[in-house]
Amino acid sequence: MTFTDQLARATRQNQSLLCVGLDPEPSKFPGAWAGDASRIFDFCAAIVDATKDLVCAFKPQIAYFAAHRAEDQLERLMAHMKAVAPDVPVILDAKRGDIGSTAEQYAREAFVRFQADAVTLSPFMGRDTIDPFLAYADKGVILLCRTSNPGGNDWQMQRLADVPGQPRLFEHLAHLAQTEWNTTGQIGLVVGATFPAEIARVREIAPTLPLLIPGVGAQGGDAEATVKAGLTEAGTIVVNSSRAVLYASRGEDFAEAARRVAMATRDQLDAARA
Ligand SMILES: O=C(O)c1cc(=O)[nH]c(=O)n1[C@@H]1O[C@H](COP(=O)(O)O)[C@@H](O)[C@H]1O
Numbered sequence: 562m563t564f565t566d567q568l569a570r571a572t573r574q575n576q577s578l579l580c581v582g583l584d585p586e587p588s589k590f591p592g593a594w595a596g597d598a599s600r601i602f603d604f605c606a607a608i609v610d611a612t613k614d615l616v617c618a619f620k621p622q623i624a625y626f627a628a629h630r631a632e633d634q635l636e637r638l639m640a641h642m643k644a645v646a647p648d649v650p651v652i653l654d655a656k657r658g659d660i661g662s663t664a665e666q667y668a669r670e671a672f673v674r675f676q677a678d679a680v681t682l683s684p685f686m687g688r689d690t691i692d693p694f695l696a697y698a699d700k701g702v703i704l705l706c707r708t709s710n711p712g713g714n715d716w717q718m719q720r721l722a723d724v725p726g727q728p729r730l731f732e733h734l735a736h737l738a739q740t741e742w743n744t745t746g747q748i749g750l751v752v753g754a755t756f757p758a759e760i761a762r763v764r765e766i767a768p769t770l771p772l773l774i775p776g777v778g779a780q781g782g783d784a785e786a787t788v789k790a791g792l793t794e795a796g797t798i799v800v801n802s803s804r805a806v807l808y809a810s811r812g813e814d815f816a817e818a819a820r821r822v823a824m825a826t827r828d829q830l831d832a833a834r835a
Pocket of ligand 1 (some may be wrong): 582584602622634681689707708709751752753775776778779780801802803805812
């Protein structure tokens with residue numbers, strides 16, 4: 562089954578556009594686990610168990626594991642998600658991007674070592690850096706397009722004088738991703754919830770691509786505006802929230818609190834559907 566099909570099924574089954582981002586920071590763990598990096602798996606598994614019927618995807622961010630020499634815990638977590646939530650696709654947030662020979666290793670890391678269903682990539686180095694990921698049929702390949710951070714303006718909003726119509730960089734990328742780069746139908750785009758006007762613009766240029774939209778919750782993006790701008794019959798959205806869910810409570814009730822916030826966010830996104 563392709564990543565797009567998996568996503569459609571989980572969205573339907575859980576009636577959810579919400580992706581819970583797994584960005585474990587030991588300093589924010591509850592009670593006796595605080596500061597203990599050996600509890601990364603336990604913390605994330607508890608969040609997964611508490612939210613697995615409320616989400617259309619999970620998105621572990623690899624840096625939060627690698628920074629603590631906890632890639633083995635990420636491997637366990639990937640296996641755990643497949644065991645307890647086999648219908649929920651997992652997007653490995655790695656934001657990789659390098660020449661083809663190195664990209665082959667990054668693709669192997671994401672899809673063979675960690676068994677992810679999709680991966681985030683930086684498209685800055687061009688089409689050939691994406692190809693090794695597309696070689697894994699059925700896997701999703703999600704390219705940074707219009708990111709949620711303020712510095713996204715530095716490059717992504719610049720106009721390309723040499724391209725007809727002088728599109729902004731993110732507009733040109735959305736066009737390439739929808740057309741000539743998407744030979745296998747595996748590509749999606751990242752667009753920040755902090756910029757609803759640009760979500761609408763990307764949706765106009767890329768009507769059928771799945772959009773991963775981070776930035777609701779801790780970054781203050783508007784859930785309702787996000788859904789109105791991004792969701793259409795032909796194009797689905799995956800709206801990520803990490804810290805607002807993970808750290809809803811720093812007490813022993815952290816998993817129940819995470820569930821409450823995830824449910825409220827899921828319901829808010831659902832209510833905004835046309
Ligand atoms: O690719 C991403 O997931 C991503 C792209 C982007 O433009 N902005 C962005 O915040 N992210 C990621 O989405 C998550 C947002 O986390 P919260 O702000 O805590 O919800 C983090 O894991 C970021 O690395």
